[in-house]
Amino acid sequence: MAKEKINRIGETGFNKMGSIMHISKYHSSNNIEVYFPNSNYLVKTSYNCFLSGSIKNPMDKTLFNIGYIGIGKYKVRDEFNKSTKIYSLWHSLLSRCYSKKFQIKKPTYIGCSVCEEWHNFQNFGKWCEDNYYEVKDQIMHLDKDILLKGNKIYSPETCIFVPLHINEIFTKRQNHRGNYPIGVSVFKGKFRARCNTNTGLQKTIGLFNTPEEAFTAYKKYKENYIKYVAIQYKYIIPIKLYNALMIYEVNIND
Numbered sequence: 001m002a003k004e005k006i007n008r009i010g011e012t013g014f015n016k017m018g019s020i021m022h023i024s025k026y027h028s029s030n031n032i033e034v035y036f037p038n039s040n041y042l043v044k045t046s047y048n049c050f051l052s053g054s055i056k057n058p059m060d061k062t063l064f065n066i067g068y069i070g071i072g073k074y075k076v077r078d079e080f081n082k083s084t085k086i087y088s089l090w091h092s093l094l095s096r097c098y099s100k101k102f103q104i105k106k107p108t109y110i111g112c113s114v115c116e117e118w119h120n121f122q123n124f125g126k127w128c129e130d131n132y133y134e135v136k137d138q139i140m141h142l143d144k145d146i147l148l149k150g151n152k153i154y155s156p157e158t159c160i161f162v163p164l165h166i167n168e169i170f171t172k173r174q175n176h177r178g179n180y181p182i183g184v185s186v187f188k189g190k191f192r193a194r195c196n197t198n199t200g201l202q203k204t205i206g207l208f209n210t211p212e213e214a215f216t217a218y219k220k221y222k223e224n225y226i227k228y229v230a231i232q233y234k235y236i237i238p239i240k241l242y243n244a245l246m247i248y249e250v251n252i253n254d
Contacts, residue, residue, distance in 0.1 A: 008032070008047065015053045017060035023050065041071060063091065064098035067119050074125030086125045089142060093118070093154055112144075115155035127156050135163040135236055143167055147244050160241050165198040166233065169226060182254045183218030184211050193218040198229060219250045 008026040015021060025033035029047040036042075039059035049055050058069045067090070069076060076087045083091070095102045096109045103110050118124045134140060143162040145151045151158045183205075185192050190207035191214040197203055205221050208214040230245035 011050075013050055013053065015055050015057060015060070017057065017062065019057045019060055021050070021055060021057070023047075039071070061119070063094050066098055066114070067091075067094045067121060070120040070122035072122030072125070074122050076121075086128050087121065089128065090118075090121050090124045093124075093142065097154065112152045112154070115153055117156065118154060132161055133238070135233075138163040138165055140164070141167045143170075146170065146248070147240065149248070160238065162241065163233070163237070166229060166237070166241075166245070168198045169196065169229060171196060180211050181215040181218075181252045182250070183222065184214040193221070195222050195225060197225065215252055219252075222250045223248065 006026070008023050011023045013021055019036055019038060022035045022037065023032055024035040024042065026047075032045060032047055032050065034043055034045055034050055034055055036057045036059070039057055041057060041059065043055060045055050058071050061068045074086055075084050078084050094114055096106070097112045097114050118127070132140070140161045140163060142154075142159055144154050144159050146162060146166075147160055148158045180186070180191070183193055183195055185194065187207065190209065191211045192207050193205040193214040194202045195205060195218060203221070203225075205217050206214075208217060226245050226248050230242050234242050
């Protein structure tokens with residue numbers, strides 16, 4: 001007498017992230033199809049994986065309870081099982097905004113967030129593919145506040161890829177500033193104005209009697225320097241980045 005075939009179609013369970021799943025087809029214990037109704041996602045797997053809840057749903061928020069991989073062509077790992085460039089960038093982005101451990105080391109990111117659209121890795125991957133470019137011999141950085149000064153939200157509208165030599169102009173050394181305006185420090189009884197350059201050196205602008213005078217000199221030099229660098233890169237960088245650099249204003253409370 002033939003053994004009666006087990007029919008488990010319709011069984012319901014939950015994966016380890018708490019997503020509900022149903023068995024939609026059952027051919028054998030090692031060949032079943034599981035459906036996630038919250039994401040309309042279907043996957044072939046085994047019954048043991050179903051019972052253990054180890055089946056992954058790409059819509060589960062697995063990164064800081066915010067980010068999810070989504071359904072699409074952008075991969076987490078490459079053929080060598082290393083994180084892809086786009087995934088590493090996305091992971092870093094969410095770490096800055098939602099990792100308390102990271103923010104202890106870099107408190108300037110406290111209060112930053114990622115727009116809801118980019119919680120989906122696939123959406124972020126598409127934006128990167130459409131907007132990424134390279135500048136010879138330079139590392140590219142994803143910047144959120146050159147286009148919109150003071151911005152704390154990473155989004156398609158506010159972010160742009162920037163070559164390192166431009167991004168370095170905007171590096172702020174908050175811990176070394178003290179109680180004086182940006183670009184100003186005390187030196188031999190005077191107020192010294194100095195400006196960071198993209199060469200890694202500081203340009204001394206001069207010594208002044210008041211911090212306000214020193215800041216005014218710093219502001220003028222810094223804004224002119226940003227324009228100078230922008231002109232050097234005019235035909236290499238996106239026009240919206242060039243325009244943002246040309247109108248960039250330095251404020252005393254930066």
